[in-house]
Amino acid sequence: MGLDDIFTASVFASAIRLATPYIFAALGETFAQRSGVLNLGVDGIMLMGAFGGFYAVHLAQTAGVMAEPLGLLMGVLVALIVGGLMGLAMAFVSVTLKAKQGISGIGVYLFGLGLSELLFQQWVGTPKSVAGFPRISFPILTDIPILGEIFFHHNLLVYVAFALVPLSAFVLNRTTFGLMIRAVGQNPEAADAMGVSVARVRYATTTIGGMLAGLAGASLSIALINLFQQNLTAGQGFIAVALVYFGGWRPLAVAAGAMLFSFVNALQLQIKVIGADIPSEFAVMAPYVITIIALVFATKRQEQPTALTKPYERGE
Amino acid sequence: QDDVFRVAAVAPSATNDLAFSQSMHDALMAIQMQMGEDAFQFDFQDGTFIVDDAAVALREWAASGDYDLVIAHGSQFGSVVEELAAEFPEVSFAWGTDFNTFGMDNVSAYTAAADQGGFVNGVMAGLMTESGVIGVVGPIEVGDAKLYVDGFVAGVGASNPEATVNVVYIQSFSDVPQATEAAETHIANGADILTGTAQMVVGPIAIANENGARWFGTQASQAELAQGAGVAFQVYKWDVVLSEIVANIQAGDLGGQSYELTLANGGLVMEFDA
Amino acid sequence: MNQAADTGLAARLNRLVDFAPVLIALLLALVVSSVLLVALNTDPLAAFGFMLEGAVGTENATAETLVKATPILFVGIGITIAFRGGMINIGGEGQMIAGALAGTTMALALGDARIPAEMAKTPGAFDLIIVTSALIAGFLAGALYGGLAGFLKAYFGVNEILSTIMLNQIAVQMMNFLLNGPLLDPAVAGFNNIPKTARLVTAAQLPRLSLPLGDPWIFARTRLHWGLVVAIVLAVVIYIFLWRTSLGYRIRAVGENERASSYAGINVKRQMMLSMFLAGGFAGLAGVVQVLGLQYRLQTDGSPAGFTAAAGFNGIVAALFGGLNPIGAIPASAFFGGLLVGAQKMQREIGVPASLITAVNGLIVVFVVSSEIFILQRSKRRVSLQETPTALGPTKATETGSDLPDSANEATAEEAS
Amino acid sequence: MSQTENQLLPTGHARIDSLTMSGIVKRFPGVLAADEIDFDVRSGEIHALLGENGAGKSTLMKMLYGLYHPDEGEIRINDAPTIIKSPIDAIQHGIGMIHQHFMLVPSLTVAENIALGMKSSRGFQLDLDVVSQRVLELSDIYNLKVDPHLPIWQLAVGEQQRVEILRALYKGAALLILDEPTAVLTPQEVDGLFRILNQLAADGHGLVFISHKLHEVLEISHRVTVLRDGRRVNTIPTSQATRPKLAEMMVGRPVLLEYEKNPLQARDDRLALQDVSALSNRGTTGLDAVSLQLRGGEIVGIAGVSGNGQQELAQCITGLREVTAGSVTVDGSDVTNAPPAALHAIGLSYIPEERMIDGVIKEFSVAENYVLQDHGHPKYTTARIFMLFNKIRQACRRAIQQFEIKTPSTETLVKSLSGGNIQKLVLARELSRDPGVLIAAQPTRGVDIGATEYIHKQLLEERDKGTAILLISEDLDEIRALSDRIAVMYEGRIVGEVVNDNVDVEQLGLLMTGGV
């Protein structure tokens, strides 16, 4: 068993797939946190998005009323809407009602976890698969050896996720909206004094965060796994929150964290598949350990939003 | 007491998980069909991953005196059964999968010889594989799951010693994304046949289907989910041992035995998807 | 200035009224849940009736509620220390596991060493040394595990939210490894069905708890155990620690303002590690108490919840509900214990899916935490009414401030932030 | 409604001919911060607002800027009743405000802070180049130098204040509120600012100018309104005002404006710095081989524009910043890079510059803050473990009385005290620790004259008791009034040291700006 057997093209492709839901969810959470809202409910929103997207596609496909691409688009839309609504609810609770974000996020998580399973049991019953986003074969590109397998044989949502990384960085760093987000997260009093509505910005980011979390869920249920089951995400939303910290609230670094985490995971799967004799437990541990170690040695240029988790109130 | 035979059961996952919990729920339904609703009724609490939640239910049922049989479906509930059985000697308990009745007269233990169906599946898989590579997605390397996987590996070895069986334990019974990616990794490494056990295999089944690989299942029939990919499923018919336990209790024997599902006693049934 | 009013009846009534928004929030959560129940063709009244009955309806139900509350309280106390020290500890789960592993190992080892085989099963052969050593081992292991996150934060700037989330997963795998290997019950080594340790000898078990009222004593036939008493006593101890001792002062100071703390000569890094160390220690206690008091062995079904029952998580909620005050965490944990136990009853009786209960719990959490704003507004209004708005001169020497670490003071301080 | 050309300001905004607040009432929990206040500003006028700490000046102005809302009373702009709901409203009405506590986002650059909340010329995309360009132009015109590309956290307090002023100018408000804008400026900068203010007034802006420095008020304003305890004492034309008269109106009693200083009785060296160097927050040279001797019983003043190493100097002495070269000795023993607690133990006290962040814990009560360093001291604890809150409260109450700190009780959270009172609390705490060496950084910044008088007297008393005092201040009046020797800092070095004996202000000002 040589390095060639471990670092195969398929491992890199696998890492890219694994990273997709994390990237969606963590980018969304980056927006929310940059504006000062810690949404710990990401996992619950992902589950609702996963179910909503799955169910829409399932309906469209069993009823046969819609052409396949249209059905998938419906799925994405439903996931965005469901996620957006849950993000909006989180915003209402934490911005307008100024609830403690740590707790309300856990409430949102439990709600999403329970409701997605309940609806699944009521409306679907047992696990069923749908025809999700197919892998795209690009002319020429897909056939390039190695690179083709790594980069040019994924489904559409994978590309969307990676495209969102520079886009998010652009929005945060280069637009007036992004400037407002950063200001509101760092010093809401100052933003307020400059006529920026703290509440409106936080509503916007938390809703965006919800939509992306919904999409993260859908990327599992209608693109990567193509079915829904109770607690489908298995806690990925929490890892996504951790990755936001890993990336120091910068989209590119957050995505890099997601890739590192996923790559180690893909690698340990590959090592076990080809029969290396290490205890499974330690292999499964690897991504978590390496993520921490990476952060220990990384030089940190963190931009922790100082107002994170702090509801804003004028001193009145 | 009335003529109705009342059973109460806890199971860790959902009743429609296409796996462990569903197999028990199906069995209770089957017995109810056999005996009729006037003669057999059951309460079922699913989703009690948390042992203490199951403990509360089990204690309440035991203390109520309303049930002829209390079932703890899940080997993690053993300690709870051990304690309750001592405290409520007049109540009959059944639990599994395990052999251990703790030496108590009111405890029945049940288990499945999962290696038998695993072996059958393995033999077929060994014969069917064209690539010579077979992938297994297991949860944690214990009990029922380990039995099945070991049986499967042995079966492949018997029919096709040349074939490679790659086994991955993902260290979770429920992590679907991880199981899914494990299956992808198998496929990437050339597997054309997949198998696995526990409720997270729904992911690998979908992957098998998507990649034109074949799927061998266990615990319950996953034919519908697997669509064309499914080949054979080892189905647990707990009703075989449950009928026996029920009959014993009706005859005044509260327990003390352990039971095993086997292909021979009809507790394990191979179902095929053509 | 408002001292007289504060101790008077009016103030007490006012405090009662404070609970009104919480009750309204609960009611609202119930209404929304009712809608869900009706959609499932279930009678909501009956459902909630069962929920209540399941939580406090019978002696056993009450006991189970308290049993459920015990680990949540332990974790909640720890989380209170961590959050007061400015450390967002999401690592209760992993710290519980670390504590349980160490505590169980200690209990097993001492059980073998101290107790002759023939005595091992004698009922009531409670051995203080074994139990105490196991509790201490559990505390220390949890503390070291939590302290690790504190250390990484203090010396390497690794965000503790990230490290504790990651450490939770690592702990689960470590537990699986140990339970399936070195710690595996020798009796089942050949046919291992679930990763688990051997059962503790009776002497190593926390005794069950009953109250000397009636015959048999109250709770005599339930699973209630002495862990609850340990938790409540420690809640009071930690309350005193945080608000009456200089070390507690330092932890809170660092939590509120690191710069001012270093200015004051407080070793900020040390306090960070200390608060995580203590928080982890309490989670560790939660873990070991679950083993010593309930299951008498450590086992897992592969999901972390199988052992911790998500107490490491629920403890966070309880701590925040308790106003980040260890005393407040007591009723908060009891409330959550009741909610979780009652929900199970509801599922058993009505057959509603467990998932509905999870969703309802989520709603209750969201609604109750959202109601705080109304309490806050009321207390603000009250202050403005009571303290006659006059221009302020320097305070008279005769004026006595309210009791400094008064919980009410603290609560308002917290809310105002 | 047609506006003629001359009713527009040079920036193109409409002018505010008159703005009137009448019968304004504002209550905070336990405080009546504004009690039926009448106040008005006219176009072209500089209206000064005076009052002790906590008199209600900032509160009144925040109501004008839409940050607070009056409980009672009316605001009229150009005679039209107006409700100002938020800062957006205020900005739209042409009201701008420079806040007493900076309204800047530390992690953002100067340009970003200025662009915040404004329309971009490139739609949703930021146009930071355009903003930077304009900032450079403005800072050139008004001689307020800042680098638009630097993040705020890298700027010293004085530089941040400059950014605030620049931003207000950038937004071109018709009515400009300046809440203590001069607190951190050098005399030259104050002169520059005053030129700008006069220019703005001449152009037709209305200006509200809040300051605790009476000579500034007398120099710049047209009218003065004095507040005391939330009530308006009077509004008079500046021409009829004198320093003693204003001081008496504010405090309610005559105030000492000059100090009698006892002759210097310097004793042994207590604090000595030998070639001390340190890095700044930016990682550049913060302190560059600074040597300094401080004897018991003397006050050494450090003059300089903020951001020239004063903060680093104080932090190096107090153990809060790493000394990269050189040595610090206190009473002959080497304490270079000793931890703060060890320094406290040998009698070092420090009044930090950013008292809201460094000096107090805002979420703690007054009593708890009073024992920030000594919370573990034997006199406040049993066995160093249990804190004796009765003793702490007693001591705190004494200090509250002695230092006339305005607070409802010892249990009040510090965050609800006014800035001046927080400063008094810090001073009370540091002096009560009976220091041998006292580092006082900007001890009276933002403090009213009554309190300033008190603080100055306390510092002089402390000096006469034999304490060695290092007074870091940008207020040259203060430096000259109190110091025995004056050292001037520029770019991390001490560029001049003189005995304080009829020193030439112009000369000092020149040294402070790097001239020789």
Ligand SMILES: Nc1ncnc2c1ncn2[C@@H]1O[C@H](COP(=O)(O)OP(=O)(O)OP(=O)(O)O)[C@@H](O)[C@H]1O
């Ligand atoms: N948000 C608030 N909540 C409660 N009380 C407040 C608040 N803001 C101000 N106060 C109180 O209102 C009074 C007036 O405060 P204000 O800040 O207006 O004083 P000021 O005249 O600006 O004083 P200074 O010269 O110290 O800046 C003070 O007693 C202060 O404690």
Ligand SMILES: Nc1ncnc2c1ncn2[C@@H]1O[C@H](COP(=O)(O)OP(=O)(O)OP(=O)(O)O)[C@@H](O)[C@H]1O
């Ligand atoms: N002799 C003393 N006089 C006055 N204050 C003291 C004295 N010794 C200690 N202190 C104060 O008591 C506090 C505790 O001192 P200690 O040396 O334990 O500091 P620490 O580094 O914060 O330790 P720990 O982390 O154990 O709390 C410090 O804040 C210090 O200012």
Ligand SMILES: [Mg+2]
């Ligand atoms: Mg003010």
Ligand SMILES: [Mg+2]
């Ligand atoms: Mg002031």
